[in-house]
Amino acid sequence: MKFFIDSANADLIKKFIDMNIVDGVTTNPSLLAKEGKDPIEQVKKILKLVPGPVSIEVVATEYGAMLSEARPISKLGKNAVVKIPMTRDGMRAVHTLSQEGIKTNVTLVFSATQALIAAKAGATYVSPFVGRLDDIGTDGMPLISDIVQIFRNYSIKTQVLVASVRHPIHVVEAAKLGADVATLPPDVLDKMFSHPLTDAGLKKFLDDWKTLQKQYGDDFSKAK
Numbered sequence: 653m654k655f656f657i658d659s660a661n662a663d664l665i666k667k668f669i670d671m672n673i674v675d676g677v678t679t680n681p682s683l684l685a686k687e688g689k690d691p692i693e694q695v696k697k698i699l700k701l702v703p704g705p706v707s708i709e710v711v712a713t714e715y716g717a718m719l720s721e722a723r724p725i726s727k728l729g730k731n732a733v734v735k736i737p738m739t740r741d742g743m744r745a746v747h748t749l750s751q752e753g754i755k756t757n758v759t760l761v762f763s764a765t766q767a768l769i770a771a772k773a774g775a776t777y778v779s780p781f782v783g784r785l786d787d788i789g790t791d792g793m794p795l796i797s798d799i800v801q802i803f804r805n806y807s808i809k810t811q812v813l814v815a816s817v818r819h820p821i822h823v824v825e826a827a828k829l830g831a832d833v834a835t836l837p838p839d840v841l842d843k844m845f846s847h848p849l850t851d852a853g854l855k856k857f858l859d860d861w862k863t864l865q866k867q868y869g870d871d872f873s874k875a876k
């Protein structure tokens with residue numbers, strides 16, 4: 653399963669890039685607004701920082717205007733993916749862009765029918781939002797199961813990108829279901845490193861080592 657970072661914060665992204673555990677990034681207008689910087693400069697910085705795909709969303713809602721934003725976005729970097737909302741105009745734009753060889757990520761997907769339409773239009777990724785479904789009292793994960801099953805049934809190439817991830821359990825469930833990608837807010841990815849038994853185990857190892865060191869002094873940095 654691929655991990656994308658759902659953030660427009662270059663410092664947070666870099667932290668995970670340096671560990672080589674990140675395969676790409678997703679941004680959206682709200683995440684860029686949160687950074688409060690020139691959005692074009694900010695996405696250019698992220699595109700340079702990240703070796704994998706970086707999704708950048710159009711803010712136009714009409715077909716022609718979407719294309720007018722999508723084409724320059726696609727030229728910002730070889731790894732740029734144009735994020736398009738799940739609308740009728742959006743799907744027409746996805747079809748045109750796919751014919752031009754431009755990668756797309758269809759965002760704001762909340763049903764299996766929307767995912768199927770996005771795939772038929774030629775989307776590279778579809779982004780079902782699990783957390784926002786949970787927020788309104790509907791379990792988001794069965795949607796991932798439905799989309800993965802439908803795409804498998806017909807060998808659909810569009811990748812299932814689980815979005816609006818709120819906690820590590822979403823990631824585990826998405827992986828068990830065979831989703832292609834999960835896009836993770838940095839705080840969720842941070843939580844995935846932690847386990848209280850790891851902390852307790854490390855403390856015990858270090859305490860025992862200190863006892864040994866009192867007797868022998870050296871540590872492995874002096875090993876010859």
Ligand code: E4P
Pocket residue numbers: 658678679680759779781783784815816817835
């Ligand atoms: C995905 O690409 C979106 O940017 C994101 O996952 C939305 O998440 P939210 O519901 O936490 O805003």
